[in-house]
Amino acid sequence: MNNQFKLITLLILGFSTIVSAQNSTPDFSFSLGKTNYFMLLTKGNAKSKNDTVFYNLYRMGKTQRIAKEIKHVVNRTSGDTVKSGSYETKDHQIFFYLKEKSKPTILRLYTQNEKGLLSLKTGISNFVAPQLPAPFGPVLAYDNSGHPEKVDVMAEFPGGINKVREFIAKNLRYPEEAQENEVEATARVKFVVEKDGSVTNIQLEKKLGYGFDEEVMRIFKRMPKWKPALLKGHPVRSQFAMPISFRTH
Known part of the structure; x- marks a missing residue:
């Protein structure tokens, strides 16, 4: 009897989930090619x-959930965000990003x-920056010996080095x-x-191929203005x- 009761309970819960997704x-909601998808948020x-909210991905007209990804995790006591997720779509792909303090960003790609x-x-998606990204000296300021002078105040991304990490x-x-x-690489960008x-005159010390070069250029061209x-x-x-590392594990 207990096993029958458990089976009936599971069937009811499963049916409730299907009805909830449909109604x-x-x-x-968005489209990839000719296919429409939608997402429901659940707690x-x-x-x-922790207060956790999930993205639940469905194909339009289907009851089976395709994916469940984290939108955010917030500590109920302190109000601090433990994890922060986001997503975007492009062509025939859905990108989910999961950011956690002091850890590399996890990328989950549905193609x-x-x-x-x-x-x-x-x-x-792991961005690695030097502890003190020092300038090589202002391009157009030279001392009497013809050498570049050190700046008094370094250029700074809005909010500091942690914010440029977050942006990238x-x-x-x-x-x-x-x-x-399954290629990994580290791009060194000047x-x-x-x-x-x-931000101008973006250069890579060497070409990496496999789409790395184009991706680095795209990111730096999108950067907001620095101080x-x-x-x-x-x-x-x-x-x-700055170095930017791409890792697949």
Whole structure:
């Protein structure tokens, strides 16, 4: 009798989930090719010390959930965000990002095949920055000996080095070609912060291929303006170098 009761309970719970997915108003909806998808937001265990909200991904017209990904995890006591997730769509792909303090961003990529089915790949989008990203000296300011002078105040990304980490981790996409070939790489990027704070003259020390070069250029071209370096109280152009690591594990 107990086993029968458990079976009936599971059937009821499963049916309730299906009805809920069919009748709920989608929190998000989008299309990949000719296929429409929607997402419902659900909460985790109400008795847990953390408040967790999930993305639940469905194909329109289907009752079976395709994916369950974290939207955010917040400590109920302190109000601090433990984990923060987001997603975006592009062509025939859905990217889910999961950020956790002091850890690399986890990337989960769902790719739609010719039959419209989604396959999953998991990787890590890991941005590694030097502790003190020092400028090589302002490009247009020289001392009497003809050598570049050191700036008095370094250029700074809005909010500091942690914010530039967040910006890159949030926007970086692991190139599909690199994922398919299971290739890892570290791109070393040089760039100039202009007097108005804009980022220009973006260069890679060497070409990496597999889509890495294009992805790095895309990220740096999207950067907001920095606070420019200062020399004797005046804004000057300055050079920076940063490594960005792509890891698949």
